[in-house]
């Protein structure tokens with residue numbers, strides 16, 4: 001192994017094996033031992049820039065992860081309270097949803113929250129517009145998720161709307177595609193690059209769900225200097241859970257609400273409002289709170305969850321005293 005440090009970019013992660021993209025080559029690499037005592041978020045993810053020692057004969061050695069400009073994470077579907085670290089240094093998060101049974105307003109809102117919180121610009125791509133009679137209405141609905149969100153309806157198969165996406169393809173940018181299996185993420189990449197870069201496969205006729213064709217996150221570089229990260233769609237079980245509110249994207253906000261002095265606080269002019277205090281101190285971003293509000297915070301599911309959380313809090317509080 002030579003002792004000279006290089007900087008490369010992680011293009012693939014599989015368990016503890018990493019691939020570094022460096023000078024047009026893909027180098028297999030492993031982590032320096034000292035990583036293993038560290039927090040999970042210090043481990044390299046796809047999109048990370050890393051300092052490494054090049055080994056022409058075998059695995060190179062990753063020494064450290066460079067500071068990230070953005071970092072997307074979401075609650076792990078399988079383990080409560082555990083975060084799943086997805087990708088780093090992404091400029092645009094393409095949230096890909098098909099205009100068929102795949103479409104879910106709440107799921108889009110959650111992805112938008114993941115993107116905003118992680119420091120990437122959320123861009124919702126509604127695919128398969130050829131299968132939908134009124135794409136315009138859905139576009140407007142998604143626009144109501146947040147002012148920060150941009151929305152495009154496209155058909156990768158018929159090449160409709162693709163030119164609108166050119167503005168994101170500027171040299172040096174990194175785009176990551178998120179969305180459920182079968183939404184058309186890989187097909188979109190192929191359409192945009194004009195070649196068969198990614199494997200794709202048909203969704204099940206019966207319920208339009210995908211077959212998990214893409215199995216791991218992967219970064220590809222285009223000739224124009226844009227990097228694209230394709231990701232596998234989430235498991236349907238996980239998705240169902242998410243739609244039932246087990247996903248806790250906003251649980252911190254719900255918990256904060258339970259700390260307001262008045263249980264019916266509207267977070268407006270009431271004294272002792274925990275939400276306003278958290279926004280003022282920077283603990284909570286105003287943007288995320290707006291998003292949560294737009295989600296219809298008062299719907300029954302959240303109400304039930306809120307009551308549950310405030311019950312737990314009261315119990316804990318009583319115990320402490």
Ligand SMILES: Nc1nc2c(ncn2[C@@H]2O[C@H](COP(=O)(O)OP(=O)(O)OP(=O)(O)O)[C@@H](O)[C@H]2O)c(=O)[nH]1
Nearest residue numbers: 156182183184185186187200201202212213214233
């Ligand atoms: N009608 C229509 N079908 C599309 C369009 N885009 C993708 N599809 C089809 O949808 C199916 C799934 O596409 P993929 O690109 O494999 O989906 P994916 O999001 O990459 O799925 P995973 O890799 O499993 O996460 C394929 O049969 C595509 O041909 C579109 O714009 N219109």
Ligand SMILES: [Mg+2]
Nearest residue numbers: 185186213214
């Ligand atoms: Mg795919």
